[in-house]
Amino acid sequence: MAVPAGPGARSKRLVLAAMIFAVAMTFIDQTIVSIAVPQIQRELGLSSTGVQWAVNAYLLALAALFAFGGRLADTVGHRKMVLIGVIVFAGASALCGLTPKGAAAEAWIVAFRALQGAGGAIMFPAALAIVVQTYPLRERGRALALFFGIAGGLTAVGPILGGYLTQWTWRAIFWVNIPIALIALVLIVVSKPVTEHRPAPMDYRGLALIASGVGLSVFGFQQALLWGWSNPGIGMCIGAGILLLVVFCFVERGTPSPLIQVSIFRVRPFLVENVVLFVTMLVFVPVFFFASEYAQIALGKTASQAGLYLLYFFLGFVVAAQIGGRMLDRGGAKRPVVLGCVLSAVGFFMWAGQVTKLEFSSQQWYVVLAGAGMGFMLGPASTDAINRASRLSYGEATGITQTVRNYAASLGLAILGTIQVAQFRSRLTTSLVAQGMPHAQAAALAGNASQSQSGGGGSLASIPAFVRLDFAYATRTVLFAMAGIMAVGAIVAMLGLTRGLQAEPAEAGADGAEAPVGGDESAQH
Known part of the structure; x- marks a missing residue:
């Protein structure tokens, strides 16, 4: 069911543009800060733990508060929460950029990075709920394909933008959010998105x-x-x-x-889509980290060049996201989700087979294929899950899906990172012993190297060839694991989802609980 105000095509596009600008900051900040970490640590004199928390505090607050942000959006008002979220995020960004030098630096930047995450958690579910309520069911696939395609692509822009901005000052990576926030605020005021919400106690x-x-x-x-x-x-x-x-x-x-109507998980398609999102998010966010490390260490690229390496992934992602959205609108979620998982599994598998050649030209089309697979499935899976909620619970459903996605990304980084470190340490130890180093010394040196994994800074001469190759083999193992994970996602979607277009969901009952939700028009069981 469309929003009662019945916005026209131009008005809907303006609302969509406003929401994309609003969430753009949250996607950029997932990756932009990591590029500037060495410079931030050097200038502010942060401890290694402090600088890690300058990155992690944002992601942790974002993951922990998504459900709260979704509930706030549905009970207080979506437009109001987007406005508050944008202002909080931009204000925290400005204060991060103003971090003073000295003893207070560490606590200052970690605290305001956490506040950034809180602002993002408040903003994102509300922004996505506005897009969902603005577009009728049969148009949401294309609208959210554009939303996720552009916003997701900004994750890859982060390292490139960060690389250039840090040449001026690392503080600019936070200040860049301010003009984006101002554009978002202007667009929100002009577009005046109209949504429904249901006041309720927190x-x-x-x-x-x-x-x-x-x-x-x-x-x-x-x-x-x-x-x-x-x-x-x-x-x-x-x-x-x-x-x-x-x-x-x-x-x-x-x-x-x-805070969350846990009964919504009784709706089979919502449950299945969240399982699919959990499985695939073990890969989607971690791939940026591992591909960037591979580009810098094994290929000897600079941080900015590593960002360009990731753009090939998003070249496939953005194009396929638009096709996947149209497939969702025409025939339901099962086909694009299954197809996307299969294509991504094949892409990661073929990509893994090429990384040890240390030539990007032999990998690029497999990188594009892996990204395209993700593009086909991510938008339809997320959209189909959110569509299962009533019109008054879109923010809550978004909060659930985003919590699932961030939780899985953290787990994926931990597990795949452990696999990579173990493989790199083992291969490097063997290589150092082959170079004539005693085993105990080789193991100690390999252990230190596997934990630091500093980039090559664009100079191939700065990293021995055997170290680059060992790291490439460790990355190959991770990419093979990613291929297997995406194959599992394909199996879950194939067995758990039903074909056909979805009907409009039922409204919430008088007691606030979700009424039984209509699933696919063709077959639900």
């Missing part, structure tokens, strides 16, 4: 449980590479986080106005 008990659960477990995943999986603190953090999430699910079932 479930602060549920908020405390899910924020703590997601925060603790994501923190454990983030620290696994630094502390090692054998550290008891990792298991305690992850275990306690998962336990809190289980408690959260039980508590929500008995809460009159819950």
Whole structure:
């Protein structure tokens, strides 16, 4: 069902543009800061732990508060929360750029990076809910393909933009958000998006449980590479986080106005799409990190050149996202989701087979294919999941899907990163022993190198050829694992989703609970 105001085509495009500019900042900031980390650490005198938290605080706050942001959007108002989120995000960005030198620097930048994440968590579910409510069901595939295609592509722009801005000052990587925010605010005021919301009390008990659960477990995943999986603190953090999430699910079932209507998971397509998103997000965000490292260490590229390497992935992603969106509108989600997972699995598998040649020209079309597969499935899977909610719960559904996606990305980075480090350490130890180094010394040196993994700065001479090749073999193992993960996603989608177009979902009942949702028009069971 369309929004009652019945916006025209031009008005809808203006709303879409406003929401894309609003969320653009959150996507850029997922990757732009990592490029400037060495310069930030050097100028501010941050500890290694402090600089890691300058990156992680943003992602942790984003993951922990998505469900809260979605619920706020549905109960307080979507446009209001987008405006607040944009202002908070831009303000926190400005303050990050104004980080003073001295003893206060570390606490300052970590705190305002976390505030950035909170602003993004408030903004993103509301922005996506506005797009969903603005476009009728049969037009959402194309609209959200554009939304996810452009916004997702900005993740790849981050390293390139960051590389150029840091040549002036690292502070500019935060200040660049301010003009983007001003454009977003102007577009929101001009477009005046009209959506419906349902005032309701906030479930602060549920908020405390899910924020703590997601925060603790994501923190454990983030620290696994630094502390090692054998550290008891990792298991305690992850275990306690998962336990809190289980408690959260039980508590929500008995809460009159819950943060999340857990009964929505009884809707089979919503559950399946979230499982697909969880599986595929083990790959989607981590691939940027591993491909960038490979480009810098194995291929000897600069940070900016590594960003260009990632653009090939998004060349396939953006084009396929538009096709996938149209396929969703014409025939439902199953075909583009299954096709995308299969293409991506093939792309990653073929890409893995070429990385040890240390020539990008032999890899580029497989990189494009892997990105295209992701483009086909990501938008339709996310859109189909959100479509299953009632019109008054789109923000909540978005909060759920984004929490699932960020949670999986953290897990994927931890697991795949552990695989890469172990493979690189093993191969490098063997290579150093072959060079005549005693095994104990070789193992120690390889262990240090596998944990630091600093980029080559564009100079092939700065990294021995055997080190580059060993790192390429470690990356190959990761890419093979990614191919297997995407194959699992294809199987889940093939077995779990049904063919056919989706009907408009039922509205929420009088008690606020979701009414049974109509699934596909053709077959639901």
